[in-house]
Amino acid sequence: MAEQKQCKLFDLPEWWESDWQDMPEFVQNDQTSFKSIIVHFKSREEMLAFSELVKQRITTETQSIWYPEAEIRRYADKRYIDES
Numbered sequence: 001m002a003e004q005k006q007c008k009l010f011d012l013p014e015w016w017e018s019d020w021q022d023m024p025e026f027v028q029n030d031q032t033s034f035k036s037i038i039v040h041f042k043s044r045e046e047m048l049a050f051s052e053l054v055k056q057r058i059t060t061e062t063q064s065i066w067y068p069e070a071e072i073r074r075y076a077d078k079r080y081i082d083e084s
Contacts, residue, residue: 033066 041047044060051058056069 036064 039050041050047058047060054065054067056065056067058065
């Protein structure tokens with residue numbers, strides 16, 4: 001019985017090398033936060049006062065904010081077209 005080579009996790013088959021030739025380099029900069037904190041409010045009024053202080057809309061549904069306010073971009077619906 002011939003022994004078959006077992007693929008390991010993240011082993012890439014040889015076919016990918018030709019497909020990835022001449023592809024542009026991609027560098028992903030670290031976009032994680034420097035520091036995260038949890039802020040507790042005793043009342044809605046205190047939450048709204050904090051909202052005014054940081055000049056951001058905060059509601060009872062708000063889970064997180066960036067300070068200063070960050071522009072959240074969406075890329076899932078974008079396409080890149082080679083115009084050459």
